[in-house]
Amino acid sequence: MPLTPAVVLRDLTFSWPDGSTPVAGVSGTFTPGRTGLVGLNGTGKSTLLRLVAGRLTPTSGTVTVAGTADYLPQRLTLDTDATVADLLGVRAVVDAVRAIADGDVRPELFDVVGVDGWDLEERAVAALAGADVLPASATGVLDRRVGTLSGGEAVLVAITGIRLGGADVALLDEPTNNLDGSARERLHELVRTWRGALVVISHDRELLELVDTTAELRTGALTTYGGTYSQYEDHLAGQQEAARSALRDAEQTLRREKRQRIDTQERIAHSERQGRKDAANRKYVKAVVDDRRNAAQKSQGSRRGAAAEAESRAREAVAVAERAVRDDDRIVVDLPDPDVPAGRRLAVLRGADGRETVIAGPERVALTGPNGVGKTTLLERLVRGGGAGRGGGTRATAQPLTERVGYLPQRLDGLDDGATVLDEVRRRAPHVAPRELRNRLARFLVRGDQVDRPVGTLSGGERFRVALAGVLLGDPPAQLLVLDEPTNNLDLASTDQLVQALSSYRGGLLVVSHDRAFLRRLGLTGELVLGADGSLVASRPLADVAQGGPAGR
Template sequence: MPAAITTLDLGWSTPDGHPVFSHLDLVFNAERVGIVGRNGVGKTSLLKLLAGEREPTAGRVVVDGTVAVLRQIVQVGLGETIADLFGIADDLAILRRADAGMATAAELAEADWTLEARLASALARVGLEADAGTRLASLSGGQRTRAAIAGVLLADPDILLLDEPTNNLDREGRAALLDLLASWRGGAIVVSHDRELLETMDAIVEMTSLGATRYGGNWSHYRERKAIELAAAQHDLKVAERQLGEIERKAQVAIERKQKRDAAGSRKGARGDMPRILIGARKERAENSGGENARLAERQKGEASAVAASAQDRIERLETMKVSLAPTGLPGGKMVLELDRVTAGYDQASPVIRNLSLTMTGPERVAIMGPNGSGKTTLLGVIAGRIAPWSGSVDRVARFAMFDQAAALLDPALSIADNYQRLNPGTDDFACRSALAHFRFRADAALQRVGTLSGGEMLRAGLACTLGSPTPPQLLILDEPTNHLDLDSIAAIEAALTAYDGALLVVSHDEAFLDAIDVVRRVDLTG
């Protein structure tokens, strides 16, 4: 039987009973499927259910074949090795005892004589120069991800499950992953926000609060379909608004006609031309008719309003954020950043950055490139003044802001609105609410405590508090801003940065993101 995973009326709720998703009916065959959706809709939870790591609240998962999961390695023990990560330490120990002539008959019968060759092949396929004894703590984040990919290759499953596999990967690591998936002949289910990776998929499954929808084709085909859905929603909204306006107009005409009839009847009754009993009957009929007409008009108005609200909600879910920002006032020829022969690092015997010079003028958009461990984040720390250089000088404009993935410039104990006013002293409540609304923090959303926000919301809040300022920074520094963000959040950030007219210095391995924000120069720290 061909390998496949099927979900039947699948549902899952958090331990406190909060429903995350329900009634999912999906089939994953020997194909590459990307799973997309906003943070919090349950993408990772679905992956864990498919892997058998969680029990569903409702429905079931049917797995035909073997499954392996690519895990994100966040923390490692000091002595943990690649062999420990792959779960093969005991198997390798048997081989070593066999080589030394110390293995038992039972161990020799269980020995996997191809293990070392398969291990070396798996590590080579992901471009990682390491062996079974390499300590994970000595590897960078990207190298650990490569090691995790090699572990999945070693398991040789029928279906791969991958959760944000390109996070923390440098260009070489990303290329290794793309090559792996391109040559993979089994099934692969990938949760990702990486558009370059999603372009290689055979199908896209979008998860929303309403459920899951499958779209045939890659990311571009999915976006084309979403554009069609947006156009349909906009058309439906126009029709609903036109119908609502027509209902309101007819209701007003009916009210005015009734008022004229009532006035004419009152005048006739006042002249004594009509018996009192007939006047009373006509009045009662008019009141009943008027009441029925009013209820009918109110019901029609309510139905039309509901249709319009539904179409508007679809538009808000499908449409990317549009931002208008105050100008930075940055002249084209002004120097915003100058590094002169900077050397810096953490160990005097081994500097991370050596004799580096860099100049930015005007509203330039520059990307810092290089493999994991080449010093990109260290360089940004030096530029922002968080790390003192050992030698050389750093000059930059006074008005600058730096964002890391945690948006450290925000106070997590305060609301978004309080952070805005803290970072922009002197602004009144109206200016604060108006600026935050541009970044989709409207009404009570602006009162959310920063510490409760998701990664995407936090970065968007940080951009709102700085770029939404009456005097935005003239230099904005970003360190891997798209890591761990959903695609809607990335689109919102791209919209904000596209509207920004200041200088931009960014570290990112996301080529689609760099293209979207119009980066014009790349500085490579390799070597």
């Protein structure tokens, strides 16, 4: 007996005020169980989840959810003033209980608390401790600001809140972003044991191997495949091989029909020349010549029409076959030469014990360590010239030795939401002509009207590509690239392009990432491990880095 759908989409369309339409006429269902939602950057996956969650209102069409839905946004770490209670979704109840405890007896407060809310604060703190996110012994844990948490801690807090809330449908947008190895394992276990409907957007292959169903959003259509992501890939590979074979056959047929049309035209032309020659030589009487001419014209017209029609059918078959073969756009990153002499000192990092590590061009170093030890804070101190970071408590320090530092922050909150994409990137490259910047942005798949859209209307993937473009298209080019979790919002194909570009980059590179597969592909010259005590363990042997040892796990 078929399962009752958990989510039903009917001709769902959403357009932004500027007229851009990330979701157009999408119909389909999400069934109970675990579904992985995949698709290239910019296809509308995040917008679709926001529509299902009720965070956006459809321009047309309908969304039907069986029960309640809860949503983990991709950009939750941007709201740095929110509290842990906000991330858990318990703030209203907790504030009401506290107000009542302080003597406020307004009836509306009791309505907020209800029957089951009196011990919600204790249950929330216990849930955080049980998930090994934040210790229950910490004072005022629910009042901590998101800005004081690492990106990974913020994500885990929000996921704990979704589980605590017990919604019928859970919607997770890139939940493994910023998570270290142990946190990812906890999330994977959470997904394995999930009860109810779960829809998750992710580029994490390990997570996508835990789903029951894979749904792809592509060119406005939602297509569902039974099985995990690897099973979906196998199915797609077979489908595409068949499509390429069909395209080859169609192209061969078109070439044959073209040749036949040309042969037909040559025979007709020869016949016409012979007719004119016969008439000129008066070989036949005029009446016979006229009869033959009329018959030949009818025959030739029929042959021309048949040849043209056959070629047209063959051309249309090629067009149909071409549409079935995927030729997806990918970002193309071509980094300029930053002119960094070998051995040029670019930055110095100091551990809590005062020992220094110098990054010189063109070295490429990974900074690793568990969530919450202060990796992002250390990067911010480096970028800000040794100034304070946002939090994290690390006692390690950092100092740039070049003014040309390009920084891609983990939270992507350095962008001006009110500025257009073009104006935002021009801040980094003020001397580059707008037309040239448009051409360069196109290589990051930011094209046409997108360039004139406000940054605040972009999807997570689009926002990331704009931030990445701002860093990599800077003029003059950065001598040291500092990248904090650069693969968080990239699809797998775009990650390949980024790896290729960074592999040929001739400046210094300092990168934070929990994606060991990504780090192994960068050709690292070393790794720095930041400990919770502020220690900064100097580069381990390169072989250890390449093998993806325990650092950061």
